[in-house]
Amino acid sequence: MQASGPNSGCEGRDAIEAEAARLLARLNSDPTPEAETEACRWIEADPRHAVAFARAEAAWEAAERLKSAAAEVNLPPLEAIVSEEQQRRLSRNIMIAAGVAVLLFIVAAIVTVRTFSGIDRYQTAVGEIRDVALSDGSTLHLNSDSEVEVRFTDNGRRVRVVKGEASFDIAHDKNRPFDVEARSALIRAVGTAFNVRMRPALVELTVTQGTVTVHCGDRRQEKVSAGNGAVIQPRTIALTQLSQRLIGQRTAWREQMVELDGETIEQATAEFNRYRRTPILIGDTRVSGLRIGGRFRITDSKEFLSALQLSLPIRAVDGEDGSVMLLYRDEPKLQDDTARS
Secondary structure, X not given: OOOOOOOXXXXXXXXXXXXXXXXXXXXXXXXXXXXXXXXXXXXXXXXXXXXXXXXXXXXXXXXXXXXXXXXXXXXXXXXXXXXXXXXXXXXXXXXXXXXXXXXXXXXXXXXXXXXXXXXXXXXXXXXXXXXXXXXXXXXXXXXXXXXXXXXXXXXXXXXXXXXXXXXXXXXOOOOOOEEEEEOOEEEEEOOOEEEEEEOXXXXXXXXXXXXXXXXXXXXXXXXXXXXXXXXXXXXXXXXXXXXXXXXHHHOHHHHOEEEEEEEEHHHHHHHHHOOOOOOEXXXXXXXXXXXEEEEEEOOOHHHHHHHHHHHOOEEEEEOOOOOEEEEEOOOOHHHHHHHHO
């Protein structure tokens, strides 16, 4: 049972991080299936465990990069830096401390390699949408310019969204929860369907089937059921109830469509630019606030540009590099005079 006093969150975090470090050390000192099983079970027991272990892994990975950098620059051995007389004068305690530091460095390298092995990476190019059948029967859908890392073990299933947007149809397995890590958020499901979009300052969650739990930092765990979503930031989880129209709009990319419902031109062009190698630019501030609705195919932004010019006072100018500039189309003076007469 966890304490519920005012300082329990901080104390609990320290204990969790200490246990994560202990398990990492054991994986090196006792590299047996039992050690790995213990670590996996602990990670899967609580979303906070997974976050702490991921942080520890990141530290080990940084240590490995440091080790590689040191090797590349050919640092001389300790004996070449410290004279024989100085070495003799080092106290026993200092030598022990140095030995521990070296041991931890080696542990970092070994555990990093051990922990990050078995990861499958999937990514898409700009304009590409990809469906991936995972080994557990789940399906991963990747939007344009997205990347994820997948690692399955006997005790759990884990995916990290590195960038972009991903949608998940999770195969039910009560013995192996499905965890999705997106920045500081950890989303856990057993058998459900949901969409995760990485926006610049937040993570946008949309649940279309079943229920997921969301954990972020020291925030308490929240449940999000089908028809609802969450806006996740490092220190907040804001739950939102979604209309079917909004859910359809957020997941329209699965059908290779962009669905607009009164968005500003600035918002609409930002959506289309996710699928274009050369951008649609706004060259007049009067264009930004105009609004448009409609359903357009991702692969055919010309249809979108034609709709803009037909329904709004906008003209599109093609650039030599393939980009498009949107300018405000002023009515000819003759027409203005006629309208006033």
